[in-house]
Amino acid sequence: MGAEAPKYLIGPGDSLKVFVWGDPELSSEVIVRPDGLITTPLVEDMQASGKTPTELARNLEGNLSKFIKNPKVTVTVTNFVGQYTEQIRVVGQAAQPQSLPYREHMSLLDVVIAVGGLTEFAAGNKASIVRRINGKTEQFQVRLDDLVRDGDISANVEMLPGDVLIIPETWF
The missing domain is CATH 3.30.1950.10 (wza like domain)
Incomplete structure (x- = not known):
């Protein structure tokens, strides 16, 4: 079943x-x-x-x-806006950091497009997703530069309700 x-x-x-x-x-x-x-x-x-x-x-x-x-x-x-705890939050070096309503089968690429892409100062390959799994907060790296700038679709991952995408600033 x-x-x-x-x-x-x-x-x-x-x-x-x-x-x-x-x-x-x-x-x-x-x-x-x-x-x-x-x-x-x-x-x-x-x-x-x-x-x-x-x-x-x-x-x-x-x-x-x-x-x-x-x-x-x-x-x-x-x-649709949805429950606050179900929204996907994007912080850091996104063109338009914001909370987004979760959509079924939403991918990392969908989220990046929705926030207008990355700023020129984004350290995309050092970005991470914070996710609650079985009551525990876990954080894992994602490769936004590879996905967005190089078109490496293998770097695309499925987003889940409540995810937080953190895009840090690069240090020159």
């Missing part, structure tokens, strides 16, 4: 479309606040962060059933 596929968990900053069937005035588009809550027509301050879209839809149905008979709700994530 195979492992269950990971489910997307809503996070602060995600944009959601809440559709209430047969009741357009209760349907809305909302952004999950930094505290993880959302407010929709008739439902104030509901926890959204950490739930799947389906779980949130069932919670909204429960709250809306106080006001309307047998509500049917669908929640669609229209702009």
Whole structure:
């Protein structure tokens, strides 16, 4: 029996479309606040962060059933940011250091492209990824210069949710 596929968990900053069937005035588009809550027509301050879209839809149905008979709700994530702990952080000598939403099968090359590449001062082959594995923090070297500047695709590695890519400055 195979492992269950990971489910997307809503996070602060995600944009959601809440559709209430047969009741357009209760349907809305909302952004999950930094505290993880959302407010929709008739439902104030509901926890959204950490739930799947389906779980949130069932919670909204429960709250809306106080006001309307047998509500049917669908929640669609229209702009993804994701849980903070799942984001990939890029620090150091990237053109645009930032946190990125994790995407399934995201590679090191995908991350480098998303942050605009390396600065001229980057020591790409001394870069490293910090990753939590079974509760322990581990750090391993990656070869960004070989990957980006020399096109060595063997230097491309798969990124995991929560990874931190550190790109140090070269010393002349």
